[in-house]
Amino acid sequence: MKYNxxxxxxxxxCVTLVQLLENLDRGERFEYISMQDLEELKRFGISSGDCEMGMILIDAQNPEKRWQGSDAAEEIGRILPAGEVFVAAYRAMPGMKWMGDRVYEQVRDNRYTLFGKRSSTYKSVYAVGCRAIDNCDNSKD
Incomplete structure (x- = not known):
């Protein structure tokens, strides 16, 4: 199964986490779209305003099936090998989901202040529709 x-x-x-996920997954399960790629987002009916609520995970086989924000992060964790055990344990702890959601919101809303803003937009080597062997415009800074 593929996910965007x-x-x-x-x-x-965000870029550091995407690069970590790229190294773990090598394009097997996940492909990526930056929220700055407005043309690609249009294919999924997503606006830049939609992205303000956090990262989005889309089931590539069933694009109506989507997760956003901390739910997307949890689903990515669940999809990774052996990740389901950790996500299930996290979800089973009383109050952890609520606290995780609040932490995610704070990081999302203050990400540039806390972690800085890049001078150029990162495009994944595993961009949607682009394989590592293709001649895609990849900006690995």
Missing amino acids: VIYDGNCNL
């Missing part, structure tokens, strides 16, 4: 991850390509934290 929409992330902030100008956010240092």
